[in-house]
Amino acid sequence: MTPRIDEPLLRAVGFRKSFSGVPALRDGQFTLMPGSVHALCGGNGAGKSTFLKILMGIHHRDAGTLLRNGREVSFDNPSQALANGISIIEQELSPVPAMTVAENIYLGREPVGFLGRIRFAEMNRKAQTLLDSFHFGIRADSLMMDLTVAQTQLVEIAKALSYDAEVIIMDEPTSALGEAEADQLFAAVATLKARGKGVIYVSHRLSEIFSICDSYTVFRDGAFIETGSLADITKDHLIQLVVGRPLTEEFVKENTPAPAPVLSVRGLAADHGVRDVTFDLKRGEILALYGLMGSGRSEIFDRLFGLSRQTEGRIEIDGAPVTIHSPQDAIRAGLAYVTEDRKGSGLVLTSDVRSNLCLATLGRLSAGPVMNARAERGAAQRMIDDLKIKTASDRLNVSNLSGGNQQKVVLGKWFLTEPRILLLDEPTRGVDVGAKREIYRVMSDFARAGGSVIMISSETDEVLGMADRVVVMRDGGVAGQLERAELSAEGLLHLAA
Amino acid sequence: MDVDNQIKAAVPAGAGTEQPRTLSSRIGPVAQRYGILIALAVLCVVLSLVSDNFLTSRNIINVLRQTSINGILAIGMTFVILTRGIDLSVGSVVAMAGVVSASFATTSAVGFIPGAPYVAAVPLAVGVLTGIALGALSGLAVARFAVPAFVATLGMLSAARGLTLIYSGGRPIPALTDGYRWIGTGDIAGIPVPIILFGLVFALSHFVLTRTRFGRHVYAVGGNPHAAKVSGLPVRRIRFLVYVISGGLAAIAGMILTARTGSALPQAGVAYELDAIAAVVIGGTSLAGGIGRVTGTVIGALLIGVMNNGLDLLGVESYYQQVIKGGLIVAAVMLDRSRRTEE
Amino acid sequence: MDVDNQIKAAVPAGAGTEQPRTLSSRIGPVAQRYGILIALAVLCVVLSLVSDNFLTSRNIINVLRQTSINGILAIGMTFVILTRGIDLSVGSVVAMAGVVSASFATTSAVGFIPGAPYVAAVPLAVGVLTGIALGALSGLAVARFAVPAFVATLGMLSAARGLTLIYSGGRPIPALTDGYRWIGTGDIAGIPVPIILFGLVFALSHFVLTRTRFGRHVYAVGGNPHAAKVSGLPVRRIRFLVYVISGGLAAIAGMILTARTGSALPQAGVAYELDAIAAVVIGGTSLAGGIGRVTGTVIGALLIGVMNNGLDLLGVESYYQQVIKGGLIVAAVMLDRSRRTEE
Amino acid sequence: QDTIKIGLAPYGLNAEFMQLWTNAAEQHPAVTSGLVELTVFDGRYDALVQQDQFETMITQGFDAIVFAPIDVEAGATAVQLAHDAGIPVVGSNTRVNSDLLTSYVGSDDVQAGYLEAKAVLDKMGCTGAVVVIEGPIGQSAQIQRGEGNEKALAECPEVTVLEQQTANWSRAEAQSLMENWLTSHGENIKGVIAQNDEMALGAIEAIKAAGMDVSDFAIAGVDGVTDALNAVKAGQMASILQDGAAQAQGAIDVAIKAVKPDYEPMSEIWSQYPDMPWNGGTDAEYNVPWTPVTAENVDDLLAARQ
């Protein structure tokens, strides 16, 4: 029985959900038509992921009705959702690290032969074909733990697509991706759409939404606000719906670099093929490291921050050579590092917002060995206010925050250290439009006050908007440098590829 | 107030490291925080109904005194488990600290320390140092040489027991001075010294874990060692220190035990690690690290102590005691709906 | 090739579940996979140099036979630990399965089962069912009621021991039939039955864990329970089943032990859980779940077995043995540089 | 060729009694003179470990084995293995249910249980109430001493047994147990029958901790460990000395005799206990007598310990 074309694949009304009495979703509504790519928009903490998890049977709703092809359904667990043709790419990456890519993709659907024996060869072949069809360039038999965050994201995409589901939920699938990989995903989405499937797409990158989606639904503070066709609205209108007040997407940039270099990197080598990297960072400058996925940008940060082995190369701060063996050394030298993997190396998920915010500044917030609770509270509150972190309290467990708000906690932790040099690896990952502006403002203010920033970003717009200078990386080496005046999207891509 | 918040912070809804999501939603916050306390209360009410003697001040003192040793061990264990470690060697450290300290406090000719007995301060200091040294060895293996805590402390369990037997020749060390025995049998204002020590250790540990920088470090290292490292915490030093703390506290427990029994037995403390870990886990601390609090541990230790005491008071036959104890522990934790394994 | 990949998948470099970044990069793949085997080899070479008897075929058979019981327990434990669980009850299950099965196989008047002795198949089946039932109870508590595995199986440790004592009245059950005793003392083509059973259990478990869907799902549940659930795996059922497997294997170990000693002791198997877990951890399986393999476990068990046998062969004094064993275990794992705690 | 290799298999060496037993074996004149090479195998309180050690001894070609099994029944298979390999096994201290033993040198636990219970009951004048602290249930010493306890208790029908519970030979466990009993029964407890000295000593500490007078209680244990001798001297308890040294040395003599038919015993114990004649070293059983520890002999016994 094929559903009528005007019959929605999925229709949700009046979804409600609270966590320990705090409502996360008050009135979730959504209608997904076949052959459509439907954007679910909303600020950080608007309830998007909560809504999608309910659809998938990961959470249980407190109230609401869900119709699948017109039939009322209710999923107790994800396997029922899968059986009903719904698959998901979750916002938080969730690999099984010690298993291969192929095993992760076909987890629960392994081809089996005699005696329940898995046909590994067949599974690897299928997985490889799948990955190759999206040009992801990942080997199906590599271990998940050996992949970078971006590659892990690609595998999760491949996995969700491999279910051949009718409804595919994508919760910020591109937040960890470079543009080339994102384009592969968009091509896949277009194919799905052409085949009459429905895609629910969540992203804070509005340009993406306008280029691949056809309809939109906006949530704000857990409630349904508006739905419609993207063709009928402008970007600014959408932003206004999301943020709740008029706002244009723009970059805040008021710093001017001084000529004196603060940090000089000479002939640096790092793990995984990074070699002979030389560049200067000036006082008051925002420098971008640009490159394709896997070009070695994060490795440079790891090395600068004392997380990987000291090998070749010199690092000078204010003209004096420094040795950095550990993060302690780096912090002492005035560095701060927002890593790209916020779950793996950014947050202590078992602790609350306040402890996470104060984690790198405990020494400053204590009198001798004893913590000054008031100072901790004050510091945390300052960051919550400055970055508009949406949390019920600073004692809430950080794992209960929405993805974007978690990212802000990591940023806040490092801002509190009052560093001289900020290393930001994908700082606006998963952050909504409103908050992005706040982050840009903080960066700009920081640089204006004499601090220096190196940022890695896969969003070319962000690089163009914020960077004073760009160092372009290719295959672990510096491919060239561009001054702000020379910047263009084509120029960057040309050097990087 | 502040402390309250701290406690709340330390024990969030779930036990696992991931997706505490669905967890907290189902249960009211009160049961969440006090589940195991409720279990303890239920047990106490039932016992006071069926036994006239249970709620006498004398029996309460008994329970507390009997709990003090396991309680002190479990508090040290809490530090270790919060960093994702485990310390299986506590029972052997109990014996070694007891025997070594006693050898400085015996009036008997068995004492082979010239000049023994010394004034109580000497053997007590020696005992604590012994525990700290053993803990430091385990800590070194774990923190410096990346030996899994289970293996490092299992090795210590065996080695420290052997050393204790060698040191003592397998014989008890009897006839301890009154000064030494005071920490096991003395009292201050009617409250037995072991209970006072238990209280002090609890208060201090609670303070350290909730109010000091080191305490914050312990939670962070257990919650996400990688993030802790990136944030500039001295992860290795913290890992090392928790074993030193556990060793030191095990030594105190060992000396209380020795002072209470009146002679140091090299075979003391066998299998104590299981009860200590049980108290920690029953008290809501996650073996996955980063989540837990020392108040929970004390409640867990009391639950075990009350159970042992109650079943003795009721004169339940020993075979049946074992069955009932096993069932009660599981039931208590099930009643404490707050904790759920990740899934 | 295929298998090779599988194995690689099962034992990667690091232990932690997080920071997938630099782990496997640091250490060469050979040391990674064979570290503990090298430790075992070194120990064997040293022992064969200092003791003439060590490398005799008779002694090798002794070692294997002695290892078989801990080995089988440790294999069951591997399943449990791979899912982030732990089974403390194995020692008590050993005793209970031994006693219950023996009560169907005794020719003595102590036997209180009408019609006993039965042909060997009956007691053996009853024994395995006993183990499975006990494992199922633990599994239910863990998988269904979300009781932390440590607590659930500690409860079972105590309860099953009590039940065993009640069932047997605390007395051993002697005089078992030859048919029953065959599984402990018989041989096939000169190879003792316990060794053959050990080999079979190993081969089957290895096959299940590396090649079958269930086995891979065990890894997934331990490696990332959330991902397992979202992928539609029956997480609870898998959690439940590993305890059933551990219980069943503990029962087999218990019956081998009973058949070997010739009478069923209700107090058999005390503290066996520690050796079993030690074999698993020494063998490279992470207590954090999701990483490990059964070959490592067998090597770990052999290491422990060889150590016990070797020190006895050399006539090392018992107290010193304990010290040396503790040191050797830690040293072996340190030599096996492959494993590193997360940091 | 000349030296005789004897394996000594105590069930576990972590507690004092077996330690004394083992020391005595190592002090046997035949060992110190080099006639016998003695190797000690610590059974680690596990029947199977002991059996494994038998296999090791057989592999290594020991000439004889002196065996103190952890369990009566489970020891039988080990004895069978040695017998099949032609190695004589002499039991000592703990019985083993096997007719393949060359001989058994030990003491009758039933008698010890009787004697200690009698000491308690006598002090109580055969009236009042007692508690019994037992060894680990199912161990042969617990079973047999329990039998002896029963026998003595049967002679005093007036006496009630308020509680009966195991403390696993452990002083600390007995101490807690007694504390709890003192709470539930208070002054009603007049006597404590502990199946070994450690547990009796634990009971004494509990009484002291409760602020009661130890001399108001009749307390007895078995074994005669050093601490107990001191307690007897202080008038706090009665103890029945088990002469582990004699059991071990006697067993060594019998074992040597089984290997070397022309051997004459070298240990002094045969002259020390006239009630236990050597009889050519071929008796199936040698019963080392128990010695009740009294105020009179305690100083001598203590002096012998140094």
Ligand SMILES: Nc1ncnc2c1ncn2[C@@H]1O[C@H](COP(=O)(O)OP(=O)(O)OP(=O)(O)O)[C@@H](O)[C@H]1O
């Ligand atoms: N397990 C939980 N316990 C308590 N609160 C929670 C939990 N999960 C989510 N929340 C809260 O629910 C609200 C909605 O979160 P959700 O993750 O759905 O936001 P989102 O729209 O996906 O945001 P983002 O764009 O940042 O991913 C947030 O305020 C969050 O703090």
Ligand SMILES: Nc1ncnc2c1ncn2[C@@H]1O[C@H](COP(=O)(O)OP(=O)(O)OP(=O)(O)O)[C@@H](O)[C@H]1O
């Ligand atoms: N743990 C690892 N094991 C093996 N190779 C690795 C590991 N981590 C990174 N690499 C490889 O090192 C190279 C550089 O990685 P890096 O993370 O620095 O890239 P990047 O430029 O930051 O890209 P992105 O973060 O967008 O993936 C890549 O080819 C990557 O595959």
Ligand SMILES: [Mg+2]
């Ligand atoms: Mg979200």
Ligand SMILES: [Mg+2]
């Ligand atoms: Mg990167």
